[in-house]
Amino acid sequence: MSAASTEGFQGPVPRHVAIIMDGNGRWAQRRGLPRTAGHEAGAKSVRKVVRACGKLGVEVLTLYSFSTENWSRPEAEVAALMGLLEHYLRNEVDELMDRGVSLRAIGQVERLPPIVQQLLADVIAATADNRGLNLVIAVSYGSRAELADAVRQIACEVRDGSLNPEEVGEDTISSRLYTASLPDPDLLVRTSGEMRLSNFLLWQVAYSELYVTDVLWPDFGEEDLTEAFRVFGRRKRRYGKVGSQLEGEG
DSSP states (O other): TTTTTTOOOSSSOSSSEHHHHHHHHHHHHHHOHHHHHHHHHHHHHHHHHHHHHHHOOOOOEEEEEGGGGGGGOHHHHHHHHHHHHHHHHHHHHHHHHHOEEEEEEOOOOOSSHHHHHHHHHHHHHTTOOOOSOOOEEEEEOOOHHHHHHHHHHHHHHHHHHHSSSGGGHHHHHHHSSTTTTTTSEEEEEOOOTTTOOTSSSSSTTTTOEEEEESSSSOOOOHHHHHHHHHHHHHOOOOOOHHHHHHHHHH
């Protein structure tokens, strides 16, 4: 994809974009390559999309990089994915700093190999004061586990008397999620054409616009991202209201 693909783009830019990066394995299979080659190619698309979101003024980009279910994959593939994450953290910190990107992680990061946990903590600390794009890596992440953690925390607060059951509402739950300080995604993109959420941000995407493309993640670049934004710009976000109500608000 051309590095100039984002230039001249006009239209609304989502404040928060979430992406299910799918299709690395199929990309490799079609080329007669091992699955690990697909993951390596997918890492290059991460850099393209991070750069594009930064240029377009996206506030938050959340990438689904490794799910809790992915731990059940073959041991060699899991090890390769952890190695790729370690490589990314070691080699992308200068890029993130140069572009003012701040990094954070959501998920059960305590399950990651110790060296990856340490590198992740180091990069998060190094980029904490950056004021550009907020890059959120969902790693060892599962939305149902996140919701269970939130419910467990609320139950403990009720038991301890610091929270009344009558006070528990949607905001109470949202504030106990891993994404508590972030706006909900405006746009959820899934590559490779699969039509499912795969246990990703189930609470947070309740009113997100969904965009599914047949493009496999290693082939996804700036043109594909801006096309998703063009489609997003044509959507009418009603939040349960009718069109006349939205026009009246305008």
